[in-house]
Amino acid sequence: MSYNTENIRNIALAGHAGAGKTTLFEALLHAGGVIQTQGSVERGTTQSDTDEQEKTRGHSIDTAIAAVPFGKSHINLIDTAGYADFRGPTLSAFAAVETVAIVVNAANGIEYGTRRIMERAAERRLARVLVVNKIDMEGAPLGALVDALRDEFGTQCLPVNLPADGGRQVLDCFFHGEGTTDFSSLADAHQRILDQVVEINETVMGHYLDSGEGELNPQELHDAFEQCLREGHLVPICFVSARTGAGVREFLELADRLLPNPAEGNPPPFLNGDGEEITVNADPLQHVIADVFKIVNDPFVGKLGVFRVWQGTVRRDTQLYIDESKKPFKVGHLFRLRGKTHEEIDQAIPGDIAAVAKVEEIHFDAVLHDSHDEDRIHLAPVRFPQPMFGLALEPKHKGQEQKLSQAIGRLAEEDPCFRVEHHKELNETVVRGLSDLHLKIMLERMKDRYSVEVNTHPPRIAYRETIAGRAEGHHRHKKQTGGAGQFGEVFLRVEPLDRGAGFEFVDAVKGGVIPGQFLPAIEKGIRQALEAGAIAGYPIQDVRVTVYDGKYHPVDSKEVAFISAGKKAFLDAVGKARPIVLEPIVDVEVAIPEASVGDVTGGLAGKRARIMGTDSLRGGEIVIKAQAPLAELTDYPTELKAMTGGRGRYSLDLSHYEPVPPPVQKQLAEAWKPHVDDD
Template sequence: MIVANLGAKPLVVQLPVGAEDSFQGVVDLLKMKAVIWTGEELGAKFAYEDIPADLQEPAEEYRTQMIETIVELDDKAMENYLEGIEPDEETMKKLIRKGTISGSFVPVLCGSAFKNKGVQPLLDAVVDYLPSPIELPPMKGSDPENPETTIERLASDDEPFAGLAFKIMSDPFVGSLTFVRVYSGKLTAGSYVLNANKGKKERIGRLLEMHANSREDIKLALTGDIVALAGLKDTITGETLCDPEKPIVLERMDFPDPVIKVAIEPKTKADVDKMAIGLIKLAQEDPSFHFSRDEEINQTVIEGMGELHLEIIVDRLKREFKVEANVGAPQVNYRESISKVAEVQYVHKKQSGGQGQFADITVRFEPLEPGSGYEFKSEIKGGAVPKEYIPGVMKGLEECMSNGVLAGYPVVDVRAALVDGSYHDVDSSVLAFQLAARGAFREGMRKAGPKLLEPIMKVEVVTPEEHLGDVIGDLNSRRGQINSFSDKPGGLKVVDALVPLAEMFQYVSTLRGMTKGRASYTMQLAKFDVVPQHIQNQISSAKQEPVTA
């Protein structure tokens, strides 16, 4: 099974004694002893015994296979073995470690997680066979001031401190806990460290060593330790903490923008405040999860990377924060852009007694490369629009970028250039130019060939060969574009495709039904692409509201 389905070369180092509810322990093929767990101490007590008679012969056979595999890695051990001298236990451990690190084979051990049987030998095997941080190359990072400059840190207590915050967790007793892996140096309670990503100093209040659901205060963490820090204010997942004198950014994590959203509302008035607190804490833990309040429809909207992501968020609100909520149907986060250059002149003029409002601007809207976002530049010459009014134009345009003209989605990949204009000595103001920019945006976007963009997901489906045709046909019916096929051990086929997210809702249940539960899939955001015209018309007509200039 391991060879056929995973394409790996297994090295059997243990055999099970019994199976299922009669599982008692394992046979250690290096020591040629049986390790038996007794009593109901949840795996805490075990003893070495002679190998049961019915397992003696299989143990001898598998031990021979194990030795023949590992001695191939060492000429001297091979020579001795051919002369009839078996390697001792220490040599076998060294050879298994060598083969594991090089990827020549994969040690296979037995155990039962339910009764905690086999845990101690498994942990010993981790220590004996897997590489330690000292054996790995130095950790590479970049200079916060110059990201192109590479900095190396050895896994040593004598190096300057550097650690990566890899998880944020809310604790009902301690508050927010930041889990940090120390890659180099030492970290002491009460000291100050630098958040290299934000350039802010953080004070280490409490250092905690976590033991499952209990915790222990410690004063010092060394290289290789994983500790939880209580009370950090500005650090989120993926940020680097380091020595303020020797700054380094270990790993820059890019979190993609959410691609799916649902409306959520608490079932009772009592849940309103609890839901707000819960969402704030969950957003701190998970940078790919966002939430916002839509005042127009008076609903809270949560956004994430997929249906499952948001289902888990809602489940955690219920379990951890005791919030009962009603959840709406999922919606896709579309974007809007433009397809051609357009230049518009817009005059904002208002006179209602007293000082009036006047602003005259000419703005050119240009499409940019996908992923460029929004740019503003001023091409004003000769003071046609005074410098003090240009920020008003910038602000007016930026405010409109979150609400496009087609269906009210955020606008991306657009450059707005202020090319000309005029003003009035008395009636012109920053506010007047801000309002003029809004009007110019609405007119200019409509003239520039507005288009709707949808998230396209990179989908990888692993399926048995007999269901390949059904899977491909289904992906094609979802507006999918099949990119490639490949084989996987065990007669499985891998299909790589690009599919619009809007077509992927409830795909997991369709895929399981189509393949009798044997296929699986993963998907991640690949790009945003133009929506077909007939679908754009449907979305626009469903979302369009009259826009008043």
């Protein structure tokens, strides 16, 4: 290995679907000499879209990783999916990079996904670069697009190069200020970006002014540029045509000369076991700390854990621990990835992206370390959208229940926005994802990879129960069966907590009227009731329970008696505390043609939705923002397709829970037939 941490650049290619990220990924690999022939999305020959579903559909579903040597740099590129349906793996990649290159379609301009990715990258304090692709398209309004990007994202967005000769070449305007471009003076662009860069650092500004606003030395430029990126004071705009190669080498030169290395980027927050933020150093001689940001279940090499090294050096044949596990695993094989190709390497230094195979215990977001001084450290979690779409599954063929469970478990390991729920009371397995398309793709993968076919039906909506008032409950559990009996008596109080607070158990027993060893049994009984529900069969949340009195018998009192007494005293109190059913309210964003606005807003209003606002995008597209009950959106994919001629798309994210209307609560309560244990 001929590079060190200062030479590494970690860059995620992200953006709206159709912007050309995968083609750019190919062009960058080709320009860096990694591949001899540039692959094609249309022919299904790219290094990143290797899954059969990706080839068939012509777009990325998962992330792909490859390293490009260029100049003095070792550039780790991560190609990500553009569709919001597959946002989980995309956001996971943000935990492994210093820079996000947001790819923009020159013809379509700022699209829905452009905004979302810019917001998420800024939220993670990552350096951002806007890469305008397809500059060779005839009539692409490049000058107007630069103005739009600055209007939308701020005046810190400035070109560092400009297209010339109809998009057939790109001229640098950061280091040089001479030449003729398609829409702007190169000298003016050169001056604007220099002024923006030097004002971030007083020392650099002084040198710049002392030289009569002349040129700075390369190191001063790099340091000031990198500081601008780290502080969000500059978002460079680069122009490329991934199809023709125009601007591709210029982008690699930008990465090599100016983008932050792992020691320069904003480090993500690492937390210790007490939740306190700690510093992790990109020092190859320190203890190892690495974060697993991707899991791949490969049919040839087994389970693959892909990780970013933050501190220390991971070497082949050494031992690592996973999280707080006391049992280490041996790094038998250490890989560098290039799409589906795995190159074996001897070590991975700070900033590197590498993978280990055949470690069953490894999981997404695991911290790998080589010292128990680090076994409670974890990376602050990425904020993922909540998977709100659900399908209940059952195997199409009898006897495949275990195979189904294993298959969906493997898929859930790979995508943090694909969740699996098992509802014991209904004997129902439910999978949840970000959209109907997301779930469809995952079930097709399950069939292709694991030969498991399923029947599906809509699951129950994830309602919750809570209380609106305070009340007291009591139950005496007494059984006599001829020998030793059962006895336990509990008095408790319930009161509502703030929405989202969960459950709180308070021991206020005085004088030993209930011995301390029975308090866990009372709490266990209460938690059983919380899970099973009280009025409509849905989990109860946002409740404080205070146990303040009771009785016991020195011979007959047992844990089982206090479990039952706690459960029924709690149900007694809940019934008096104005119980209510809560429904999930989701943030809905619908992108539609302008002509469909009336139909779509009217349709949402009929679903008890609240319209929160609208945004206009280029090309006559409108984004409607609303909040609506999830229960009302069961058939929305079909309805939206009909209203917009198939041109509408939407996303959901959980906002909050709020009470259902009284008629809905009555209907839910009547439909629930609770099972009461015999005393």
